[in-house]
Amino acid sequence: MSLTLDRPAEVDAPLVEVKGLRHVYGGGKSGPGLVVLDDVNVTLRDHEIVGLLGRSGSGKSTLLRSIAGLITPSEGSVTINNPSTEAGQSAVAMVFQSFALFPWLTVEKNVELGLEAKGVPADQRRKRTLAAIDLIGLDGFENAYPKELSGGMRQRVGLARALVVEPAVLLMDEPFSALDVLTAETLRTDLVELWTEGRMPIRSILMVTHNIEEAVLMCDRVLVFSSNPGRVVAEVKVDLPRPRNRLAPDFRALVDDLYGRMTAQPKAAATQPGGRTGAPGLGAALAVLDTDTLASMIERLVTPPNDGEADLADLAGRLQMEADELLPIAETLQLMRFADMAGRTLRLTPAGRRYEAADLDRRKQIFAQHLLAYVPLARHIRRVLDEAPSHSAPASRFREELEESMSQAYAETTIEAITTWGRYAEIFAYHEDDDRFSLDDPA
Numbered sequence: 259m260s261l262t263l264d265r266p267a268e269v270d271a272p273l274v275e276v277k278g279l280r281h282v283y284g285g286g287k288s289g290p291g292l293v294v295l296d297d298v299n300v301t302l303r304d305h306e307i308v309g310l311l312g313r314s315g316s317g318k319s320t321l322l323r324s325i326a327g328l329i330t331p332s333e334g335s336v337t338i339n340n341p342s343t344e345a346g347q348s349a350v351a352m353v354f355q356s357f358a359l360f361p362w363l364t365v366e367k368n369v370e371l372g373l374e375a376k377g378v379p380a381d382q383r384r385k386r387t388l389a390a391i392d393l394i395g396l397d398g399f400e401n402a403y404p405k406e407l408s409g410g411m412r413q414r415v416g417l418a419r420a421l422v423v424e425p426a427v428l429l430m431d432e433p434f435s436a437l438d439v440l441t442a443e444t445l446r447t448d449l450v451e452l453w454t455e456g457r458m459p460i461r462s463i464l465m466v467t468h469n470i471e472e473a474v475l476m477c478d479r480v481l482v483f484s485s486n487p488g489r490v491v492a493e494v495k496v497d498l499p500r501p502r503n504r505l506a507p508d509f510r511a512l513v514d515d516l517y518g519r520m521t522a523q524p525k526a527a528a529t530q531p532g533g534r535t536g537a538p539g540l541g542a543a544l545a546v547l548d549t550d551t552l553a554s555m556i557e558r559l560v561t562p563p564n565d566g567e568a569d570l571a572d573l574a575g576r577l578q579m580e581a582d583e584l585l586p587i588a589e590t591l592q593l594m595r596f597a598d599m600a601g602r603t604l605r606l607t608p609a610g611r612r613y614e615a616a617d618l619d620r621r622k623q624i625f626a627q628h629l630l631a632y633v634p635l636a637r638h639i640r641r642v643l644d645e646a647p648s649h650s651a652p653a654s655r656f657r658e659e660l661e662e663s664m665s666q667a668y669a670e671t672t673i674e675a676i677t678t679w680g681r682y683a684e685i686f687a688y689h690e691d692d693d694r695f696s697l698d699d700p701a
Contacts (some may be wrong), residue, residue, distance in 0.1 A: 309480045433445075521641075
């Protein structure tokens with residue numbers, strides 16, 4: 259992996275060039291590791307906002323951190339052409355999903371930190387800091403502490419802290435996802451207005467999002483990522499004048515197009531030298547979803563006007579859910595053979611209809627049958643417990659097995675998911691006090 263910041267200018271050269279980026283987590287004695295990004299190529303030019311749109315876990319944030327220099331990918335190169343060279347300026351600056359403010363510092367001191375680290379004189383630091391605070395609408399709160407601010411105001415501080423170093427490229431990692439809907443919309447609108455009016459001291463923005471409407475509202479181009487491993491599978495231009503109307507036919511058509519690309523079933527990925535992808539099987543990551551959520555979606559699909567099937571984009575609109583919220587539910591129902599996905603259509607299977615019509619006890623029996631038949635991890639845990647003399651086993655054993663093909667975080671969430679489903683199906687018990695699975699009270 260190489261990072262270049264001072265390459266001579268070329269005519270029409272991209273501001274940022276990412277070539278052949280590949281990143282593998284893990285590996286070594288436990289196995290070849292998990293490929294998170296594979297052969298990713300991205301360009302960012304002057305005066306554009308580019309969105310990285312994809313499911314959680316598709317490697318978007320890993321790519322952003324690679325460009326920021328926060329991590330070193332396994333292979334590939336990142337080049338930033340013509341970075342700023344004047345005192346107190348940066349090639350890139352980043353706004354994170356979490357506010358990441360120092361609680362013991364005032365708004366002014368939080369914003370000033372980057373300039374202080376760069377050795378900017380105190381009088382210049384204060385002038386630029388106050389200008390940045392004023393720009394993002396927090397004038398009057400210079401002496402407030404983070405605990406005195408709302409979530410939206412804290413994120414404005416994070417934005418001011420990034421802008422004050424006058425970066426060539428502003429990187430944003432889901433900057434609005436931790437905010438409530440109205441606050442996020444206000445901050446999103448304000449940011450687009452500042453960009454359109456040319457008031458921000460930056461040349462381009464690269465942002466990670468899983469919100470399709472947000473991508474169409476803000477971006478000039480949208481790069482759609484696949485998962486396992488993360489790759490750019492589509493590039494969509496957004497040629498709509500700003501400000502953009504969510505209800506306009508052209509806007510809705512782009513949203514629908516991106517939804518179709520997000521829900522397209524990826525081709526099966528083969529294991530590659532130097533790392534393996536998240537192939538189905540024991541090492542497949544599971545989404546943490548309670549059984550009530552799954553049952554509720556099945557019932558929704560039966561309820562008119564669906565009659566057993568629904569377009570995912572329409573369903574998301576009616577339920578006010580983002581793609582990243584709806585797709586894990588749809589995919590889990592497909593995994594359990596309660597539903598099928600064909601493009602954007604989610605359709606109940608005969609088993610899904612039987613589940614919906616059954617009473618509680620019968621539902622648990624059906625769920626148990628499908629869990630053992632179609633989820634290898636559940637079947638593996640139950641077999642280990644059946645064969646163990648004590649009919650028990652530490653959960654850490656299964657986490658360690660999962661970590662051979664996925665990150666520690668995904669292993670943890672996968673164990674959490676299988677624990678919830680196994681308890682509901684009564685195929686095994688889990689004891690939190692000693693982190694252990696057992697057959698103490700199975701079905």
